[in-house]
Amino acid sequence: MKLLRYGPVGQEKPGLLDENGAIRDLSAKVSDIAGDALSDASLNRLRALDPNDLPVVEGAPRIGACVGQVGKFICIGLNYADHAAESGMALPEEPVIFFKATSAIMGPNDRVEIPRGSVKTDWEVELGVVIGKAAKYVTEAEALNHVAGYCVINDLSERDFQLHRSGQWVKGKSADTFGPIGPWLVTRDEVADPQNLPMYLEVNDHRYQDGSTKTMHFGVATVISHLSQFMSLQPGDVISTGTPPGVGMGQNPQTYLKAGDRMELGIEGLGIQRQDVGQA
Structure with a gap:
């Protein structure tokens, strides 16, 4: 579904x-x-x-985030071998965990706002995992049974805030509009292998990211099991599992979003997002 x-x-x-x-x-x-x-x-x-x-919804209504009342918005950093290489960073020995504020969540086609003071607003297409059954101390073998479904996420980031403004990455990850989720939640029975999903992201019709979940360092089952050792996962929690190469920070020269840009991103079978970029 x-x-x-x-x-x-x-x-x-x-x-x-x-x-x-x-x-x-x-x-x-x-x-x-x-x-x-x-x-x-x-x-x-x-x-x-x-x-x-069921009643048909007429017209073309706005599409919101595909899951509501999100309790935790958990992200995994440096989780693609090819993205770590473009970032000049070593692959971690275990998943790198950070959080985005849930106030960053918006619909898949809503306008992205570059935050005030931003100089390095960047894009990241990611596979989103939505928890459907509470998970605590689960094994990798059990982990996928706790998934309700999968979705597309754009893990927008302000790199200067993230890397140079002290503290954890959350400063650069949590601006309003930095978490488009959707368009659909595709239930897990329709995703045969979450580790074999082509994904892409374009800015102004130029394809910057063209990857696959095949190159994940830690797969979805490993990520869920690992997280559940440190916190319980609850129905509606969202996990953003990392991005393939092609982010703006990895370009030569580095390229960042500006007002007037337009993004399109998608994951095979999970739908497409399209966002106009403006200034907050």
Whole structure:
């Protein structure tokens, strides 16, 4: 299934994308794509529905983040061997963990705002993992059973804030609009292998990132198991699993976003995001 949230900011309703690309309203079935609605039992109930029995959403509504009420927005750094190489950094011995503020989350096609004082706002296409069942001290063999589904994330970053403003990376990762998520949450049964997904990102029609989850240093199961040793993972938590090479910081010369730019990014089977860039 492809689940989504649509409508004005703060008033999003749950929906399902049918096989013809039409949005079907799920408001009578679940209150949101969040929390307990992400459990296996809930997803199985939604999967058993006939989409033709659900109301069609007319027009072209705004698409919101594909999961609501996110408790934790967890990111994994330097998790692609080829991205670490372009960054001139050694591969870590275990996953590098940092957080983005949940206030950074927005819809996949909403406007990205360059924060005030920014000089190095950068892009990162990433595979997002949405937790569906609480996970604590889980093994790698069990880990994927705790996944509700997968989605596209643009882990936007202000590199000067991130690397030169003291403290942890969170300063450069958490500006409003720095976490587009969606367009859909694709349930895990439709993703045969999360470690074999081509992904790309373009700025102004120029392709900068053209990679695959094949080059992840720590795969999704390893990441979930590792995180669960340090914190419990709850339904609706989002994990952004790292980016392949081609970020602006890795260009020669370095290239960063400016007002008026337009991004397009996608992951095979998980949909496409398109964002205009403006100034905060």
